[in-house]
Amino acid sequence: AQSVAQPEDQVNVAEGxxxxxxCTYSVSGNPYLFWYVQYPNRGLQFLLKYITGDNLxxxxxxxxxxxxxxQTSFHLKKPSAxxxxxxLYFCAVTSGNNLFFGTGTRLTVIP
Amino acid sequence: EAQVTQNPRYLITVTGKKLxxxxxxxxxxxxxxxxxxxxxxxLRQIYYSMNVEVTDKGDVPEGYKVSRKxxxxxxxxxxxxxxxxxSLYFCASSFTTSGSYNEQFFGPGTRLTVL
Numbered sequence: 521a522q523s524v525a526q527p528e529d530q531v532n533v534a535e536g537x538x539x540x541x542x543c544t545y546s547v548s549g550n551p552y553l554f555w556y557v558q559y560p561n562r563g564l565q566f567l568l569k570y571i572t573g574d575n576l577x578x579x580x581x582x583x584x585x586x587x588x589x590x591q592t593s594f595h596l597k598k599p600s601a602x603x604x605x606x607x608l609y610f611c612a613v614t615s616g617n618n619l620f621f622g623t624g625t626r627l628t629v630i631p
Numbered sequence: 632e633a634q635v636t637q638n639p640r641y642l643i644t645v646t647g648k649k650l651x652x653x654x655x656x657x658x659x660x661x662x663x664x665x666x667x668x669x670x671x672x673x674l675r676q677i678y679y680s681m682n683v684e685v686t687d688k689g690d691v692p693e694g695y696k697v698s699r700k701x702x703x704x705x706x707x708x709x710x711x712x713x714x715x716x717x718s719l720y721f722c723a724s725s726f727t728t729s730g731s732y733n734e735q736f737f738g739p740g741t742r743l744t745v746l
Contacts, residue, residue: 524673552732563635563721563737564674571732610673614732617681618689619664621674 522547522615526622533601534630541596541625543611552614553594555585558624559607567609570594581605601629633658635738637722643744644712652707652741654722662725663705664689664735665697667718674721680705712745719743 523546533539545551552571556564568579575587585596594611606629611622635656644650656663664679666689676689680699694716696708705724709716719742723735 526673554734556737561739563739564723564735565737566734569734612674617679617687618676619735620676620690621666623671623673 522613522618522620524611524613524620524622526609526611526625528625529623530626530628532628532630535603536600539598539601539605539627539629541609541611541627543594543596543622545592545594545611545613547613547615549615553585553587554612554614554619555579555583555594555596556610556612556621557607558610564610567596601627603629603631605629633736635722635724635736637720637738637741639741640739641742643746645746646713647711650709650712650743652709652720652722652743654705654707654738655703656705656722656724656736657703658724658726658736659702660724660726660736661702662727662733662735663699664723664725665695665705665707666721666723667691667716668721668740669718677707677720712743714745717743717745 525544554569555567558564570577570587578584638653661682665677666674668674675691678697680686722738725733725735
């Protein structure tokens with residue numbers, strides 16, 4: 521069965537510090553992996569995706585994600601956090617025509 | 632402006648009273664999908680459509696119906712809503728028939744409360 525795990529419900533980081541939001545997955549075959557962000561009272565917005573190739577994927581707003589096949593992980597990273605990065609982040613994996621989401625991680629960047 | 636719109640944005644109803652949540656996109660996308668978002672559960676896919684007149688079940692289809700008579704519209708129908716369908720609903724679209732492999736564009740959400 522396909523699944524996505526985001527082990528941290530909440531991540532706090534100081535402004536200017538690097539941030540990591542963790543994601544692990546379980547899927548048969550080669551995964552397509554995504555990160556989406558949700559700001560308050562808004563729909564989800566696409567950040568980045570991994571299909572194949574380079575394990576480091578760069579996306580919107582300075583975010584990047586590292587795909588690690590051996591650890592079945594796809595962690596979201598940013599070198600220097602901004603207060604405006606505070607939001608709810610979702611990892612997702614495709615299986616067939618379905619998209620499975622993790623439970624979300626709330627990121628709070630402290631000024 | 633390219634967008635996915637949903638109506639209504641907020642709805643309070645009573646058990647058993649049929650309702651429809653509309654979804655429309657202006658990007659000529661083939662793929663459309665409905666999700667519900669619940670605390671601690673993330674987003675779960677209800678139904679999806681790969682093109683006009685082509686729909687299929689997602690992860691949690693029970694109690695819901697959809698139709699895709701036109702490319703731009705994908706309404707979600709609750710024939711007999713129950714309190715366990717109280718949730719935040721999102722419609723999304725994507726530009727190919729393999730929409731789950733591509734970036735999806737999400738609507739603003741519909742918060743439904745069933746009393």
